[in-house]
Amino acid sequence: MLKPVLFTIMMGAALLPASASAQQQGSTGQQAQAGDVKxxxxxxxxxxxxxxxxxxxxxxxxxxxxxxxxxxxxxxxxxxxxxxxxxxxxxxxxxxxxxxxxxxxxxxxxxxxxxxxxxxxxxxxxxxxxxxxxxxxxxxxxxxxxxxxxxxxxxxxxxxxxxxxxxxxxxxxxxxxxxxxxxx
CATH class of the missing domain: 1.20.1260.10 (Ferritin, core subunit, four-helix bundle)
Structure with missing residues (x-):
């Protein structure tokens, strides 16, 4: 179930490259959000x-x-x-x-x-x-x-x-x- 959630988050964060968003997921699961952009x-x-x-x-x-x-x-x-x-x-x-x-x-x-x-x-x-x-x-x-x-x-x-x-x-x-x- 984690993959659809990540896909949705990554699509919402269209300004982020998908690979950066996936890398930011880390060990906490659902932390990849647009707000993680530095x-x-x-x-x-x-x-x-x-x-x-x-x-x-x-x-x-x-x-x-x-x-x-x-x-x-x-x-x-x-x-x-x-x-x-x-x-x-x-x-x-x-x-x-x-x-x-x-x-x-x-x-x-x-x-x-x-x-x-x-x-x-x-x-x-x-x-x-x-x-x-x-x-x-x-x-x-x-x-x-x-x-x-x-x-x-x-x-x-x-x-x-x-x-x-x-x-x-x-x-x-x-x-x-x-x-x-x-x-x-």
Whole structure:
């Protein structure tokens, strides 16, 4: 009865070569799972950074929905919520297949940024939020460009490359809106 179970597990772990999955079975019987895939340290660090960044974009977008004065800033914030929620979901699904957890809570640095921005309202918030969005997306584009070239895991590399155009678009839009709210 063990062979059908292993076959099912291996088919579910389509990202694993069948031989690696079978080798991971070991003496414990049914332990061959997609979660047994080991990412390199640098690949895990990329997942952590991308997860933190995506979560930050969503949470800060939610704050912007309440604090922003400009309808354009609010629309941008909603886009950040929608787009980064979708990217976060894809990253979480991929990471789960690789046996890595995506952060569910912000780290201290990101919490402090949100706390600082949460104290602002109106046009002051708009300027600070859009400045943060430009800075954050410049970092994101740089990290995802690097990951699309240097990440060892092919699926993770593909995720980075596929996400990059959207991040570039966010950066362009953030710079445009930043230019508009700076003068107000």
């Amino acid at each position: 990412l390199s340290k640098s690949d895990r660090e990329f997942v952590e950074k991308a997860g933190q960044g995506g979560l930050f974009e969503v949470r800060l977008g939610q704050v912007a929905q309440q604090r922003a004065a400009s309808p354009e800033v609010k629309r941008f914030a909603q886009r950040m919520i929608d787009d980064h929620s979708a990217v976060n979901k894809r990253l979480a699904e991929l990471a789960q297949k690789k046996g890595v957890l995506v952060p569910q809570e912000l780290d201290q640095d990101h919490r402090e940024k949100i706390d600082k921005l949460s104290k602002k309202t109106g046009t002051e918030f708009d300027r600070a939020y859009m400045s943060e969005m430009v800075d954050d997306h410049e970092d994101d584009v740089e990290e995802f460009e690097e990951a699309s070239k240097e990440v060892k895991d092919a699926d993770l590399k593909g995720f980075a490359a596929a996400t990059l155009p959207q991040l570039r678009e966010h950066l362009t839009q953030a710079k445009q809106i930043q230019g508009k709210v700076k003068g107000k």
